Amino acid sequence: MTVPISYYLVLAAVLFSIGVASFLIKRNIITIFMSIELMLNAVNLTFVAFAHMWHQITGQIFVFFVMVVAAAEAAVGLAIIIAIFRTRRTLNVDQVNLLKN
């Protein structure tokens, strides 16, 4: 039994939107960062689905690169989070608002 590609795409859209929503709702900076990972994963699913559709391996390669980038981002992002925690003693994003109008 085959599955329409569009199902995969909609699933990816669902995950992506949940990622966006968690970015908005979560208060802990680490989990907000995880939301971005969720969004990237949704994009990866899209890539794989299209790679399957086009019989093109490039789509899959893209996913590798996204993984590498995600890992690099994670290293830097978590370092920034540690730095923020050092100066503020909090991870709550609502309290990181010194800079504003």
Added chain:
Amino acid sequence: MQLALFIIFGLLAVAGAINFLLQRHPINSALSLIVVMMSLAVLYWSLGAEFLAAAQVIVYSGAVMVLFVFVVMLLNAGEEERTHGSRAAYFAGIPGATAIFCLLSFVFLTNGKAFGSTDLINHLTHTTNNIAEISQVLFRDLLLPFEVTSVLILVAILGAVVLARKEQ
């Protein structure tokens, strides 16, 4: 069988994502995210990307998420308080996110016919060896991006060192 796989693991991924959203403790959220990633790995496999599926498990769930969990532990982050610093996130953001979802799904579903369906058997018979093909593309056509990621990783290492080091 593919449909069954899709339904089971698709639902699992969505459930994991929603759980990720609802859980207040970062560790629980991280674990839910790992569930999502594992389910996605299965879906990758079902789309004929078995190498990717393995990498997803090893790199994403194995390395990246461990890093997250590690930092959560390190900073001893507890359950997050539901502070109300931003109402714009609800008034503007949630409708925005919903609208994005609707628009994306609209486009995907209206174009559904053009996308066709998965065809795993055909895919498997036509592509002889997934890994061989991947390395063909990765180390030939896309050699440069591959090489350049080394600079990216260099930057990341350098950044992590700079940022995490204590000011003297």
Added chain:
Amino acid sequence: MSPNVLALLPEIILTITGVLVMVAEPVLPAGQSRKPLGVLAILGTLAAGFASWYQLGFGTIHAYFNTIQVDSFSVFFHLLIAAIVLVTLLSSLDYFEGHASHAGEYFALTLFGATGMMLMTCSVELLMVFVGLEISSISTYILAGFRKGQASATESSIKYFLLGSFATAFFLYGIALAFGSTGSTRIDVISQNLASTATPTLALLSLALIIIGIGFKVSAAPFHVWTPDVYQGAPAPVVGLMSTAPKAAAFAVLLRILFSGFPSYEPRWASLIWIIAALSMTVGNLGALLQRDVKRMLAYSSIAHAGYLLVAYTAFPADGIASACFYTAAYAAMNVGAFTVITQIGGYRENVRTIEDYSGLALKRPVLAAVLGFFLLSLIGIPFTGGFFGKFYVFSAALHAGHVWLAVIGLLNSGIACFYYLRLLASLYSRRPAIEDNLFDGITVTLPAALALTITAAATLLLGIAPNQVLSLAQRSAAATAPGSANSTTNASR
């Protein structure tokens, strides 16, 4: 020289210099000045600039299995980025003296970031663009938080990082959908396959998502919200860099994608860009009216300038590219210049913040005040400065393309803009209130900084007096990127 090496010569030079600086940093004893590393970085940047210039003599070079296309368009932006980085390095050579122990890493990160930006401008493969974008973004995330002691600096860094990654996810989604609707991620192939695509709405959707991602990077409304906060908290020389170089690279990518990748969808994206441009100009200028913090004000001004620049994109295809290239160069010269002055005035501590703090600068430091005044006049768009011709080209290009109302909105906006620039200008030349008389006592303009100021001021002036030199280069680059030209070039490699 192998074409593959030739095509990436500037990037290779920058990377090697970056690695050298990075390796040398821990070798140097802890207390010693890091200035030699800065000098090394400057030399590397100069070499990279010359390498780009050298590339110009080879016509269009395709390399690395057509992921890279070096043409006059990419050379234009390479030179621009090299110049911006050069000025930034010069102005921050003494910035860290006696304050932080990791100046070496600052130089290295700047060089790596420049590598990423240059890669963005010369790649015609979206995967390569993505990797380049990430290199440049990640290094700027880190640079933004470089004054770790300050709470505002880390906050600026985390805001930029989280929101930047958020936007990157959109950009990536756009690439995925472009791949989905055309089966390729190479810009020229996308352009060919779009004609026969079965899913035109998917292509539109992908373009929208790409515009969102790039729109964030260039801080165009409505994706500008991060800009004021991040610019306010980041170190002044870094703001000078990140308000120009990564933006120039992102604008170049957008030009390539829109003009070479999606020319057939021009009727659709032009109206979207129209709206974004009008919104950016208006939001940026109105927002800047309310600011007291100078860096914050210039952040809003950079939003407005992104809007002016986007006006050029609506002039498809005739003058759009040339005027966009020219405006980018003019904007870079005056904005980096303004931030160089701010760097010198504020120093590492950045204790001169608000417009009132700047009052009376002309009495104490007449030359610095005059130079800053000159950049402000250019930002307003007074003739004999680059800012004037930039605006002139952009608006006349838009009018040529029939976008009368957009030009009117732009002109109205540049009228509003002079209010807030003048507020700062008037403050520079006003009598100082009796309090805090020692604010400007610590300012020392070192030789490299003076050189940086000279370069930017001369560039701004030259673009205002004899714009044709840069314009002709911009037009050559336009010829290289205009739709349809990709097929006519010859392959130098493979």
Added chain:
Amino acid sequence: MPADFLWLIPLLPFTGFLINGTLGRRLPRPLVAAIALIPTALSAILWISLWFSMKAPGAPESIQSVASLFGNTSWIAISGFHVDFAFSVDHLTLIMLGVVTCVGFLIHLYSVGYMAHEEGYWRFFAYLNLFMFFMLVLVLAANFLLLFVGWEGVGLASYLLIGFYFKKDSAANAGKKAFVVNRIGDFGFLLAMFLLIAHFGSLDFTTIFTAVNQHPEWQGGFLTAIALLLVVGATGKSAQIPLYVWLPDAMEGPTPVSALIHAATMVTAGIYMVARSHAIFDRSPYALGVVAIIGAATALFAACIGMVQHDIKRVLAYSTVSQLGYMFLACGVGAYTAGVFHLLTHAFFKALLFLAAGSVIHALSGEQDMRKMGGLRKRIPVTFWTMTMGVFAIAGLPPLAGFFSKDEILFRAFVSPNPIGKLLWLVGLITAGMTSFYMFRLWFKTFFGAERFEEHHDSHGHDAHGHGGVHESPLVMTLPLMVLALLSIIGGWVGVPEALGGHDEIGAFLEPVLSSTGVTVTEVVSHGTEIGLAAISVLVALTGLFAAYVLYYKKPGTAATYAQRFPALYRLVENKFYIDELYQAVIITPLLMFTRIVLGIAIDGGVVGGSAAAATATTRGLGSLVRRVQSGNIRSYAGWLALGAAAVIAVMIFGYTH
């Protein structure tokens, strides 16, 4: 003179600017003055030689010179459109050049004495030379873009010079106001240029005007649009309603600056521009009508305000606005020659009046209030006699310069085909009477009656001269006064109309440039009518003189009594009809409120953001209206990003195609 040396004329002052601007601080004052004056004098000499070469029989009507900067390409070339860095001279330019170089030189000379004790001497002369450079670029320009460059440049120099005493807040604010108001005008000018590019594909004067002349079927339409936009530009630079507000405030600058920039040269740029592009205006009766009405209204309105000012320089400032209104009126009825003629004579007598006023102020160590003057006739005789010439000239008494030019304008208005031509004439006539009145008021109050000033001996007044004692100015200041007085007397004789036995030489001189190819037919009127009209205007001027004589010399208290009888009216006029306050209330405040509220609601996470922080931020500075534009909360930002993303996607998918 070969055309290739045209560029020397503006370049000479520019070298002066460069030298003084970079090295002036370290140079002794006489050297600074020499560096500023010699290039200006050389420019004037070049103008004279140019004059003779163009007056010679068989000389071309215009000469062009294209300078190539950095190689042989055009200045700017965008696909299919190019602009050269080109200068051209025709008879109109020649007159403007003469005014700028000669009056400019005299004022430079005067400044040597006037500014002798100021700090920032070098800065002043550097700015002055910069101004000369841009002004010369403006009048020499062969295309609209270069004209605009000069146009903006003189605005910049004027801004710098108004704010010369930048330690004084009022001066800094005046400079800012001038700049901002002028930008509004420039907006119109820029739009006009863009329309010109769109329709003609060129900004070159010759190309555009030739094209217009070759197409008699072009009437109104886009030409009206261009003309009206040019008028917007001209109202800004030439201080016409509604953009005149900056000029009176500009008097905060040093007096020679007021004389040079805000009387003789820069403010006339608008008139020059209209006259220059008359080919376009001739095709649009509607635009011409607008010009005429603006001019007449400004003339009357400013004259009203001028009648009750007490600051001697402000009286002159409103008088300038009013006289510029005359020139606009002249252009508006198609009498460009008359407008340029009045521009010429006005440059002489108004520069004279300002410089003389400066001499008075100098004598009184910075006092500008006429209520604290009086009886100065004996104390500063040279200033008195030269200023008297200026007053008589501007009042329009024959045979001084102002009479001929003003009369020409009134006559042209009277006979113009404009349906409200007679009304315009009447307004002009009333204004003439008022002009005469307030100028003689100034004259009587300053030079006659009791001495109301205090003898300063150690004061540091406005211009901080600090000599003490009332004294005549040095020769370096009085010499320009005398030359200008002479010019104010004889300057009008070049335009004596045939009805009065003259030959209207200026009209013939300007004929090749300003002749209308269009359809402006004037009524044929007898010389008798013309003489009659002239007599009426002389009568009106004498009435003004008489009224001022009675009110301010014979019975000095009467004016105050009248003022008390109509307190509301008097206060209204004295406060300049509250126009500044009106602009503040109607334009500036709503604009600020709009930004604050709209931004507050539309972009703000602030209304919605954290309340405690909001309260502190609100109280901390920006007042209760200020909503925080940005809350500083990452989640809010992400929320706006998401909403924006949704909007962009929606527009892209469902949006319209242009």
